[in-house]
Amino acid sequence: SADGDDLVDLLDLGYGSCKLVLAAPEDGDVAAVEDLAGRTVATEFPNVTRDYLDRVGVDADVVTVTGATELTPHVDMADAIVDITSTGTTLKVNRLAVIDDVLDSSVRLFARPDVVDDPKVEQVLTAFESVLAADGRRYLMMNAPKDRLDDVKDVIPGLGGPTVMDVEADENGNGMVAVHAVVDERDVFETISELRSVGATGILVTEIERLVE
Structure with a gap:
């Protein structure tokens, strides 16, 4: 086994994000971490909390609790807490204000x-990486008149530019190309509207399972 300090951080997987924060009662007299000198901090993460206090140079007592950490300042068990938060709702409900961020956390x-x-x-x-790269992107396929290709490219620059392939001419003998591109899913409907305005037809939108860039 390897010590956590020796591991190499390869990738943030982009979910499970939260913060470990120092918080104290909104109406209390702890407004900065320095105010905790000689006081008590309750937490479910005593080692991280002690490391944090050492880092900021504050000598405070750390009390380990096993749940309902946010209640401890209101029952005179602690002057502040160190706890996990993602939205901050629980802290607000318990009238606690964030004093400082101890660390950021996510699944890695x-x-x-x-x-x-x-x-x-x-x-x-x-x-x-390929799954993360595909997230939030869509694959567009369409046919377009060859003489409008530059207009199509202006609409969908894609990853290094769209992929273009010659296809059979339409029923009027006009040259056609097939165009494939990756676009941001937030822009799909606006992009489709713009593509239709420059002559693109048969537009197909598909999800991307993996994308290796």
Whole structure:
């Protein structure tokens, strides 16, 4: 096994984000971390809290609790708390104000230093990266008149530009091209409208399972 300090942080997986914060009663006299000197902090994370207090140079007592941390200042168990928050709702409900951020947290992929370059680890990393890269993107396919291709490219620059392939001419003998591109899903409907205005037809939108950039 490897100590946490020795692990290599490979990738933030983009979910489970939260913060560990120092908070105190809104109507109390703790407005800054320095105000906690000689006082008590309640937390479910005593080691992290002690490291934080050492880092900021404040000597305070740390009390370990196993739940309902946000209630401890209101029952005279502590002057402040260190606890996890994602939306801040629980803190607000309990009339607690954030004094300082202790650390940010999210789900991440780590590896031991001695296996970082292992092909299997690289495969796992690529698999995760490809899913994250595809998130929020859509794949567009369409036909467009060849003489309007520049207009189409102006609408969908894509990843390094759209992919363009010649196809059979339409019933009027006009040259046509098939155009494929990756776009942001937030722009899909606006993009489709603009593409139709420059002559694109048969527009197909699909989800992307993985995208290796």
